[in-house]
Amino acid sequence: MTLGIYIHWPFCRRICPYCDFNVRRWRGEEEAGLLGAICADIAEHGRRLGPQSLHSVHFGGGTPSMLTPQAIARILDCVTGTFGLEDAVEIGLEANPEDAGALPELVGAGINRLSLGVQALDDAALGQLGRGHTAYAALEAIDVAARTGARVSVDLIHSRPGQTLAAWEAELRRALRLEIEHLSAYQLTIEAGTPFAKAAGSGRLLPQDTEQAAQFYELTQALCAEAGFCGYEISNHAKGESARARHNLLYWRGDDWLGIGPGAHGRIALAGQRTATIAWRGLKDYIDAVAQAGIGWESTDALAAEAEGEEMLLMGLRLAEGVDVQRVERLLRRPLSSTGLMQSGLVHAVRPGRLALTLPGRLFADRIAVQLLASEAPVAL
Ligand SMILES: C[S@@+](CC[C@H](N)C(=O)[O-])C[C@H]1O[C@@H](n2cnc3c(N)ncnc32)[C@H](O)[C@@H]1O
Ligand code: SF4
Known part of the structure; x- marks a missing residue:
């Protein structure tokens, strides 16, 4: 890890x-x-x-x-x-x-x-x-x-x-x-x-x-x-x-990090599950939480496999090296709808099994992620 x-x-x-x-x-x-x-x-x-x-x-x-x-x-x-x-x-x-x-x-x-x-x-x-x-x-x-x-x-x-x-x-x-x-x-x-x-x-x-x-x-x-x-x-x-x-x-590749300090976000494995953590935003709240509980978290949210796959796709697509399609599909338990987006030249396979946005695709990153996650035929962007 x-x-x-x-x-x-x-x-x-x-x-x-x-x-x-x-x-x-x-x-x-x-x-x-x-x-x-x-x-x-x-x-x-x-x-x-x-x-x-x-x-x-x-x-x-x-x-x-x-x-x-x-x-x-x-x-x-x-x-x-x-x-x-x-x-x-x-x-x-x-x-x-x-x-x-x-x-x-x-x-x-x-x-x-x-x-x-x-x-x-x-x-x-x-x-x-x-x-x-x-x-x-x-x-x-x-x-x-x-x-x-x-x-x-x-x-x-x-x-x-x-x-x-x-x-x-x-x-x-x-x-x-x-x-x-x-x-x-x-x-x-x-x-x-x-x-x-x-x-x-x-x-x-x-x-x-x-x-x-x-x-x-x-x-x-x-x-x-x-x-x-x-x-x-x-x-x-x-x-x-x-x-x-x-x-x-680390953020873009779906690795782990501890978020320390007021309002810091983190992602770590807790009891084997990827977990989103948020520390208390207020200074006093954060300081008091550390004094009482040892750590400053206000919330921990164990990510379901689907949510983990969506996040991995959203973040990984931002990279020129692309995202590992099999890893995302395993988490989602369904295939990504990439054929139409590939034909439109908005995403491409950087190498077999890795999907990335093309230069024109980078202008529509979030919308493309939504479309990849949809199971229907692609719509025009
Ligand atoms: C959290 S800030 C901290 C950096 C440092 N305090 C500073 O202001 O130089 C990190 C970066 O986020 C970018 N940023 C912050 N707000 C932004 C906004 N509304 N739109 C675009 N970039 C933003 C800035 O480029 C900034 O350097
Ligand atoms: S408010 Fe602070 S953190 Fe935000 S951009 Fe200005 S100096 Fe940086």
């Missing part, structure tokens, strides 16, 4: 108007209690799971680059005191460009992959996204990150309101020339309940339509490929196999 740990650090200096992750403004007061709870949660999971080696440890958020190197070292001490580490273990951290100065010390504390939330390389766009850094500061942060010796990835958001294809081309070309081995290029999602959703609802913000977003996506794929970044997942591009995000591959 391949196992990783996701550690959620929920604090941010400011809350970006497009973001719906489990985050809150940092005021400092609960930090010590949360650190202790995270360590205790990890240790108790170790006791329950028995000896295991980790494939990856990922600090996500929120803004985990606000953690001090001492705090990172403390959590990693707890991880290594509890679990073994695989030889090529990835210890990743999502960093905001404002924390550039802290990156060398965070790497010194054990981080070996930095994922920088750049989002845009255009100051007006950064203002629109409510970010607390300029494009120049982001470029400096990438430079600092590259000099730490850690593997470096950059997150960008495209299809922003008012963004032109030409402007995105300039931003992306600039990013692809940087000293990075990995790029995540996400299409802006207007998440319900966010200030962006409110502004879109009242007409103050005009999201790009599906057709425009498809053009951004196709341009992204073409420019990344031209620069030698392989699109190994719908939104993720890597310079070679070793540069792929090993932790995220």
Whole structure:
């Protein structure tokens, strides 16, 4: 079994108007209690799971680059005191460009992959996204990150309101020339309940339509490929196999991970059954749960074989390497309806027994998954 740990650090200096992750403004007061709870949660999971080696440890958020190197070292001490580490273990951290100065010390504390939330390389766009850094500061942060010796990835958001294809081309070309081995290029999602959703609802913000977003996506794929970044997942591009995000591959390949910290999701085998776990979202609830029950779970949901097969299909289809059709069909106890989609050129067999989306198919990933799961004749997309 391949196992990783996701550690959620929920604090941010400011809350970006497009973001719906489990985050809150940092005021400092609960930090010590949360650190202790995270360590205790990890240790108790170790006791329950028995000896295991980790494939990856990922600090996500929120803004985990606000953690001090001492705090990172403390959590990693707890991880290594509890679990073994695989030889090529990835210890990743999502960093905001404002924390550039802290990156060398965070790497010194054990981080070996930095994922920088750049989002845009255009100051007006950064203002629109409510970010607390300029494009120049982001470029400096990438430079600092590259000099730490850690593997470096950059997150960008495209299809922003008012963004032109030409402007995105300039931003992306600039990013692809940087000293990075990995790029995540996400299409802006207007998440319900966010200030962006409110502004879109009242007409103050005009999201790009599906057709425009498809053009951004196709341009992204073409420019990344031209620069030698392989699109190994719908939104993720890597310079070679070793540069792929090993932790995220756990999610897409249906492997196991422990979700630690407020609101963290996980997937692990409990009593032989794949189980979806969710930790308490509230800080106090999470800290209290760890104090009382040893671990921070609010819910555990044993996935029926059908649900496990559907999830494996949805996640695995996102990968260029595709999904193992036999494994999915065994779980579903029925065949996938792929013939029509293959004839329409939306999915293809990467190699015998592995099904993936084609480039045009990537624009309709979710709808294609639904169609593969349906037993009737395919409908036009
Ligand atoms: C949970 S965030 C944490 C990263 C870090 N706090 C930062 O903001 O730089 C991870 C990534 O998700 C992406 N993201 C968050 N909300 C998004 C949205 N509504 N649409 C598209 N991408 C989004 C951003 O690219 C971000 O870097
Ligand atoms: S995008 Fe990052 S910095 Fe902004 S609110 Fe979300 S997690 Fe925090």
